[in-house]
Amino acid sequence: MLAGIILTLASLWYGQNHGLMPVQASNDAALVDGLFDTMMTIGTAIFLLVWGVLIICLFKFRRKPGDETDGPAIEGNIPLEIVWTAIPVAIVLVLGIYSFDVYNSMGGFDPDAAGDPGVQVAMLSEGGSAMPLMDAASSKKARHNHMALGIGASPDEIGVAPDVTVNVLGMQYAWIFTYPDLGITSGELHLPANKNVRLNLKAQDVIHAFWLPEFRIKQDTIPGIESELRFTPTRVGDYPIVCAELCGAYHGGMASRLYVQAPEDYDKWVQESMPIVENDSQTAADLEKLASTVALGENRSDADYLVPAAHQMGLDAKALEQLHYTMPHDSMRHDAISHELMPHDSMPHDSMLRASL
């Protein structure tokens, strides 16, 4: 049947040529896109079938003026109903197995995802600060035992240590990247191309979601629970880092950049960014620089909105991550954050959270 052939060809063509996905910057991206293309092909076929039937009905089965009789009394057709039950069952089966396979290849079943049991959770349980300290050492009670969250090592990488490990901290409204092996803290993520990377994700205040659209991976960062994303960037370039979970008024501004660099460029960046540990006074200009890279995407057009907040949060981030830097006044960061969080002065943020401790 001609219509069937046209429908099939059109679906196959559109499934490959929809042009709806951003560039692929990792192997995971190619896997996900393969799955998406397949679903687009099937989806297009179903769409054309249903809309085709509706449009034919619109023209062909119009009631003639003056015809008051009913249509044929067809109440059903068991073989036909079995067919249109069986076809979706088959589609679902195929998509389920295909998705399972893609998920496995990406590293979804890595039993070691999200680190070792007991080391992943840190709750603030003592002291007067309203901010939870997320480093595991101070954890009195690890609520969650081992629970693999996120995307771990691909099956062929299991047991192999990643080439680069970066700790990612989500906070209102910035991402802070720490390279534990290098002692670097940055508001931008730099990664060497073609090296296996592991990101350990944490959140400081509310739930955020770490999304790399060009890498097709995303994971919520949840206060009190650690999660992981492991992948290999394959394409040099710079890419947006997006917070995908509503995290407050400036959620839309919580963005950063990922720079995937050739190994020599990456090494150069590492050299430039290594902290000069003996010098305990970082200049205000450095902080300013960090602050502006932290919270502002490069083509954010409403930078005005964010500069004051970013400045203060940059300080805050620095203070939290590198505790040797002395904060001028500890209360300042609470003020800054509660100001952002709570537009209404009647709601004292700190006392409310303290009350809940």
Next chain:
Amino acid sequence: MTTQAEMQIAPSAHAHVERKWWHYFTFCEDHKVIGLQYLVTAFFFYAIGGALATAIRTELATPASDFVSPNTYNSLLTLHGTIMIFLWIIPAGAGLANYLIPLMVGARDMAFPKMNAMAFWMVPPAGLMLVLSFFLESPQAGWTSYPPLSLMTGKVGEGIWIFSLLISGTSSILGAINFLVTILKMRVPTMTIHKMPLFCWSMLATAGLILVGTPVLAGALILLAFDLLAGTSFFNPMGGGDPIVYQHMFWFYSHPAVYIMVLPLFGAISEILPVHARKPIFGYKAIAYSSLVISFLGLIVWAHHMFTSGTPAWLRMFFMITTMIIAVPTGIKVFGWLATIWGGKISYNSAMLFAMGFIAVFVIGGITGVMLAAVPFDIHVHDTYFVVAHLHYVLFGGSVFGIYAAIYHWFPKITGRMVNETLGQIHFVLTFIGMNLTFMPMHELGLMGMNRRIAFYDARFTSLNQLATVGSYILAVSTVPFLINAVWSWMKGAKATDNPWNALTLEWQTSSPPAIENFEVLPVLTTGPYDYGEHQSEEGKLPPGASPALSGSSSGS
């Protein structure tokens, strides 16, 4: 049974009482009054929710945050979502159910009329609380209200949000009990369960979902209120609580809520298509039982909203499979509807246009729904505009198109007057174009990297966003012909006969609008609800006791 048999002989005692306009503002126990109260109230809130949506799209016409402040933007999206779900679609479905179920099963009223009125009168305070919070301190944590964010955005606003939802949830539960008992116990004796109209089947499935799901939401909200107001730490990680538990409890209700919103309209579509295509419904039992299957499966798919949250691998796979399986009963319905109209003699009036438009747009939401079930793909698009597009294709394309189809279809029965078809068709064309223009570009936005719930966005997304904004303005304008049509036709429209569409279900066998206790004499079934074309040559098309206005002569469309 005996009571019904007696009632059958005894004509309604109060048939002479006339319905006055002010009855609609009182605690009235008549299910038809309550049904209308629900529908009109829901539409009022729809207008508010729509105004909020228009403000959201106006903000998003430019990448910068320039129309409202980011705080206000979050209030807009929170109230838009909450109002559309809890004060528009769910009450509108309850309104249709209230109006139609007793008429369809041949009862004089619902099983518990007082409880029915109570259920309705909870909706206006719940809604007004929410709307007025906008002027006091509005909730800003999204309609999902995830802690810990919802514990930080302001106690007053969040508290109002919680109590408003608790009230409307209670209303929903009371309504569901009524639907369930009325459908199961109050059918005329001749109506076996397999002669029941499909709208009743789908309300049976909906009521079950409401009764299982809503108490869990209430539990989550009460615990959240304790965290918010009493300083407990059920969900607050600051004190050792677990925010993921809230998400599980929330979605245990809120995923089934999608079916609570769309199943009643599946039922309405199953009523409307056979009448205007003049053919029996294709595969009555398959469509009837697929509602129950959807209802059951709908209860075990909730964590697909949490694939990128605290959901371990094996749970991701379990919920992926269950979610995908829902495509099967849904497919049975869609193909059954298509087969129903195929080969029919279709009248393209406003009701039928919206019913067919429903299939056209809902199927897009269905396709993207299966895509979203696939975990690796969902990880990419979760919390992006792709999801926003999907959910609006389901809830606008599904529920709202269905509600409009139902209003046009039953308008002559409810008001005793015909709608203006020209205005109805303008309304349909504007809605169809506006809907697709607003939500189709959002698929691409999400895939390309635009996250949802943001007041400002990357400039590279500007043109598609502007397209969506234009679409939303068309949608806003599209309600104008509808409102004019509804008000004008109600006042001055052509008088409707008792059964203008020559339909076979029982609500059409009484007067238009129906008398106070629905039927002069309770009807006795002689045909099934969709036996079109089967009695062409026979004289006995009418059930005995039905209004003689049914016979042959018809005003058609």
